[in-house]
Amino acid sequence: MVNPTLEDVAAIAGVSPTTVSRVLNNRGYLSEKTKQKVFAAMQELDYRPNAIARSLQNKKTKIVALIFPTVAHPFYGAMATYLEERLSDRGYRVILCNSQDHPERERDYIDMLLSHHVDGVITGAHSDAIANYPTLRSALVTIDREQSQRYPNIRCDNYGGARKATSALIDAGARHIVHITSTQSDTNQRQRGYLDVMQKNNLEPRILEVGFAAESAAKNRAITDYLDQHPEVDAVFGSNDTYAAYALNWAQVQEKKVPQDFQVVGFDGTQAIHSLLPHLATVVQPIEDMAERAVERLVEAMESSTPHEVMADESRLENDVFPTVFRPGTTVRLP
Amino acid sequence: MVNPTLEDVAAIAGVSPTTVSRVLNNRGYLSEKTKQKVFAAMQELDYRPNAIARSLQNKKTKIVALIFPTVAHPFYGAMATYLEERLSDRGYRVILCNSQDHPERERDYIDMLLSHHVDGVITGAHSDAIANYPTLRSALVTIDREQSQRYPNIRCDNYGGARKATSALIDAGARHIVHITSTQSDTNQRQRGYLDVMQKNNLEPRILEVGFAAESAAKNRAITDYLDQHPEVDAVFGSNDTYAAYALNWAQVQEKKVPQDFQVVGFDGTQAIHSLLPHLATVVQPIEDMAERAVERLVEAMESSTPHEVMADESRLENDVFPTVFRPGTTVRLP
DNA sequence: CTGAAAGCGCTAACAG
DNA sequence: CTGTTAGCGCTTTCAG
Numbered sequence: 174m175v176n177p178t179l180e181d182v183a184a185i186a187g188v189s190p191t192t193v194s195r196v197l198n199n200r201g202y203l204s205e206k207t208k209q210k211v212f213a214a215m216q217e218l219d220y221r222p223n224a225i226a227r228s229l230q231n232k233k234t235k236i237v238a239l240i241f242p243t244v245a246h247p248f249y250g251a252m253a254t255y256l257e258e259r260l261s262d263r264g265y266r267v268i269l270c271n272s273q274d275h276p277e278r279e280r281d282y283i284d285m286l287l288s289h290h291v292d293g294v295i296t297g298a299h300s301d302a303i304a305n306y307p308t309l310r311s312a313l314v315t316i317d318r319e320q321s322q323r324y325p326n327i328r329c330d331n332y333g334g335a336r337k338a339t340s341a342l343i344d345a346g347a348r349h350i351v352h353i354t355s356t357q358s359d360t361n362q363r364q365r366g367y368l369d370v371m372q373k374n375n376l377e378p379r380i381l382e383v384g385f386a387a388e389s390a391a392k393n394r395a396i397t398d399y400l401d402q403h404p405e406v407d408a409v410f411g412s413n414d415t416y417a418a419y420a421l422n423w424a425q426v427q428e429k430k431v432p433q434d435f436q437v438v439g440f441d442g443t444q445a446i447h448s449l450l451p452h453l454a455t456v457v458q459p460i461e462d463m464a465e466r467a468v469e470r471l472v473e474a475m476e477s478s479t480p481h482e483v484m485a486d487e488s489r490l491e492n493d494v495f496p497t498v499f500r501p502g503t504t505v506r507l508p
Numbered sequence: 509m510v511n512p513t514l515e516d517v518a519a520i521a522g523v524s525p526t527t528v529s530r531v532l533n534n535r536g537y538l539s540e541k542t543k544q545k546v547f548a549a550m551q552e553l554d555y556r557p558n559a560i561a562r563s564l565q566n567k568k569t570k571i572v573a574l575i576f577p578t579v580a581h582p583f584y585g586a587m588a589t590y591l592e593e594r595l596s597d598r599g600y601r602v603i604l605c606n607s608q609d610h611p612e613r614e615r616d617y618i619d620m621l622l623s624h625h626v627d628g629v630i631t632g633a634h635s636d637a638i639a640n641y642p643t644l645r646s647a648l649v650t651i652d653r654e655q656s657q658r659y660p661n662i663r664c665d666n667y668g669g670a671r672k673a674t675s676a677l678i679d680a681g682a683r684h685i686v687h688i689t690s691t692q693s694d695t696n697q698r699q700r701g702y703l704d705v706m707q708k709n710n711l712e713p714r715i716l717e718v719g720f721a722a723e724s725a726a727k728n729r730a731i732t733d734y735l736d737q738h739p740e741v742d743a744v745f746g747s748n749d750t751y752a753a754y755a756l757n758w759a760q761v762q763e764k765k766v767p768q769d770f771q772v773v774g775f776d777g778t779q780a781i782h783s784l785l786p787h788l789a790t791v792v793q794p795i796e797d798m799a800e801r802a803v804e805r806l807v808e809a810m811e812s813s814t815p816h817e818v819m820a821d822e823s824r825l826e827n828d829v830f831p832t833v834f835r836p837g838t839t840v841r842l843p
Numbered sequence: 844c845t846g847a848a849a850g851c852g853c854t855a856a857c858a859g
Numbered sequence: 860c861t862g863t864t865a866g867c868g869c870t871t872t873c874a875g
Contacts, residue, residue: 175645178868189846194870202844224623225569226868228560229851239604244579245589245780254580257606261613266620269574269604271592278596285601288559310510389783418784425787445580448724449753449784452760513852524862529854537860561852564867 177218186214197222228290237471238286238311240270240279240296240303242385247443248413248460249297252316255464256295263472265292274386276300286311293471299356299385312474312484314467319360324484327467327493334456334497335366338410338438341454341499343374345506347408347436351379353396353420354412363412363440379406383416392416397423407435414439414446414455421453421504437504454502459495466493512553521549532557563625572806573621573646575605575614575631575638577720582778583748583795584632587651590799591630598807600627609721611635621646628806634691634720647809647819649802654695659819662802662828669791669832670701673745673773676789676834678709680841682743682771686714688731688755689747698747698775714741718751727751732758742770749774749781749790756788756839772839789837794830801828 174181179197183190188207195201196211214220228234237260241249257267268291272279279302286294287309296303297316303309304321315321317328342350352367357380359365364380371378381399383392396419400406411417417439421431429435439446442457470493474480501507509516514532518525523542530536531546549555563569572595576584592602603626607614614637621629622644631638632651638644639656650656652663677685687702692715694700699715706713716734718727731754735741746752752774756766764770774781777792805828809815836842 179870180868190869191846191871192844195845198870200870204844207844221619221623223564223625223868224620225560225563225625226851227870229558229564229853229868230870232851234560236603243589245582245585245778247580247780250580250585253604254578254606257604258608261605266624267604268571269588269592269602270596271589273593284556285559288556289601290558290560389779393783415783422786443580444724445582445780446784448728448750449781451757514854515852525853526855526862527860530861533854535854539860542860558852561867562854564852564869565854567867 174218177220178223179220181218182211182214182220185217186210232290234290234292235264236266236268236289236291237293237295237475238268238270238282238291240272240282240294240298242274242298243271244269247415247445248441248458251443251445251460252297252464255461256468259465259468260472263468265472272298272300274299276302279303283309292475295467295471312471312480314471314474314484316463316467320490322485322487323481325467325470325490325493327463327470327495329458329463329495329497331362331497332366334440334458334499335363335410336370337497337499338440338454338456339367339370341501341505341508342408342410342436342438343370343376344508345408345432345436348376349379349403349406350376350408350410351381351399351403351406352410352412353381353383353416355383355385357382367410379403389415393419393422396420400427409435409437411437411439414441414443414450414453417453417455417504418446418450421450432504432506436506442498442500452503454505455500457498457500459497463495466495509553512555514555514557516553517546517549517555520552521545567625569625569627570599571601571603571624571626572628572630572810573603573605573617573626575607575617575629575633577609577633578606579604582750582780583776583793586778586780586795587632587799590796591803594800594803595807598803600807607633607635609634611637614638618644627810630802630806647806647815649806649809649819651798651802655825657820657822658816660802660805660825660828662798662805662830664793664798664830664832666697666832667701669775669793669834670698670745671705672832672834673775673789673791674702674705676836676840676843677743677745677771677773678705678711679843680743680767680771683711684714684738684741685711685743685745686716686734686738686741687745687747688716688718688751690718690720692717702745714738724750728754728757731755735762744770744772746772746774749776749778749785749788752788752790752839753781753785756785767839767841771841777833777835787838789840790835792833792835794832798830801830 179193183193244250244253270282279300293312295314313324315326320326383395409420417437424435439455442455474483477483514528518528579585579588605617614635628647630649648659650661718730744755752772759770774790777790809818812818
């Protein structure tokens with residue numbers, strides 16, 4: 174039989190479809206005998222419940238969507254992998270959406286997700302299309318975004334991490350430190366951490382903004398151009414490890430001695446980058462823990478009858494900020 | 509209204525549900541007037557067709573599943589991103605499955621995918637659970653797997669790429685070249701390319717197998733241990749860029765001069781790794797082109813009435829092998 | 844403990 | 860050009 178249905182099973186087992194459904198969902202009282210008959214029939218037909226028909230009836234899809242700029246970025250790749258693993262363990266499927274940081278793409282995805290009635294969404298995308306969506310009924314958790322009163326936002330202590338990075342550079346003797354960031358903004362906590370520490374030390378801050386959607390080659394060039402034109406710069410704090418790596422490569426080409434003459438710190442500390450550049454000093458985010466928490470919060474909301482209240486429960490928002498660890502590497506001098 | 513249905517739209521527009529459905533699908537003859545009324549009603553209700561109900565009826569989900577070991581691996585991360593982009597452009601959604609190379613996980617996923625009636629599957633996972641699945645009715649395309657007569661297998665010219673890498677090392681004067689691979693096997697084309705070239709040059713081949721599912725730290729240790737114990741080795745050909753990076757890092761720690769005293773070539777050539785290690789010599793796969801082809805082949809099969817015949821069409825199998833390019837970098841000496 | 848019947852939201856004959 | 864009817868595969872009252 175090509176696509177056996179519950180009715181086919183019922184026919185073979187000699188019971189009603191209702192009974193088969195009960196066996197499937199383990200609901201109500203069933204005699205052992207009946208169960209056995211039904212199981213036997215299912216085996217015989219290699220029956221698989223049709224998830225679509227189920228969803229139509231239940232109003233639950235057991236699907237969660239992930240919206241990230243691109244999983245080719247190490248941080249998002251790692252995060253997506255952990256999230257998928259945790260969700261899969263809890264019986265949820267994951268739909269992947271790479272927004273590429275195009276608000277328009279993100280909007281299309283939201284439409285799609287609403288159509289598909291996904292139970293939940295986890296987003297790390299940068300356009301705020303979703304969080305501000307008026308009629309979103311899915312549970313929603315954001316990753317490393319601005320705090321909202323309506324949705325949990327899982328993030329690391331960006332401000333503290335940036336302070337650690339900047340302080341480490343200053344302690345190691347750097348005086349002309351440039352911070353490379355994707356997008357400047359007053360609410361950018363890594364930038365704020367950097368600025369505050371620089372100011373407290375009476376050092377002149379310098380920020381290089383390289384844009385988010387740009388190609389990596391363009392970003393690399395923006396960074397090397399800047400460094401070429403600012404020979405007094407003696408240290409770089411990148412808002413992610415890739416920017417730090419660009420700076421490091423520039424130093425190598427220039428035959429600058431690292432860390433003696435030029436120091437570098439990144440941010441994120443993914444396994445992938447640590448494998449490739451074990452010496453890079455960086456601020457490590459506990460990505461796996463963050464993924465775990467995001468899934469916890471999302472599942473709780475999805476399985477509650479009042480998801481929006483669960484999500485907006487202020488009492489635990491403070492738990493959603495994770496501490497960072499500074500990993501010294503050898504691209505920063507010892508103080 | 510919380511979740512407007514097609515009937516609600518019909519009621520407001522003063523037409524039958526069928527008519528609304530026709531407008532939605534742009535089928536049959538509709539008067540302009542009717543169309544306008546229906547569109548107006550849809551807008552008024554912010555109506556979104558329920559994709560689930562649609563799928564139940566159509567027997568098409570417009571969903572494709574991606575099964576890869578993990579998108580945290582640069583090659584799969586890049587591949588997944590490109591695939592998702594292309595598929596999304598063609599109106600397909602993507603479900604992400606990270607098998608972690610556990611055959612058991614892969615099997616679970618297959619069950620799930622069958623339940624969800626995905627239209628197609630693209631897999632680069634290593635267990636052969638899917639390709640050998642007897643009753644798979646979805647279209648299937650594999651990435652860099654062994655050739656089958658039943659499904660397209662998109663891959664690069666692994667054999668030729670490995671030959672280029674090995675030859676480049678030999679031409680540059682290397683004599684004790686070790687090949688680092690995940691899993692040894694007779695059908696491993698990168699390994700075969702390496703072996704053939706070594707043999708033709710009367711050089712003794714050495715293969716280090718580091719396993720697939722192992723943690724990156726364990727792989728790194730296996731590699732450094734091997735290199736520590738075999739000081740005569742003067743070059744490494746890694747079956748991926750990460751293995752090559754491990755060797756490179758080892759050389760740096762040992763203060764070996766690269767490429768003078770120690771040479772390294774990797775495989776894959778993803779943008780992500782090129783950003784971080786621009787000097788690494790490697791065999792570049794045309795990942796974006798491969799993704800494009802995979803999607804083409806899959807879509808063709810999904811939209812055909814005889815998907816299995818389309819997939820097994822031998823005449824174009826040869827087109828599914830993509831040429832590689834050797835990128836010299838500076839970790840190999842000039843001949 | 845089990846079954847009959849209705850319906851989730853949509854589409855596809857078949858009429859008109 | 861438009862409406863009526865049935866049904867995709869499952870779950871869920873409501874009866875027995």
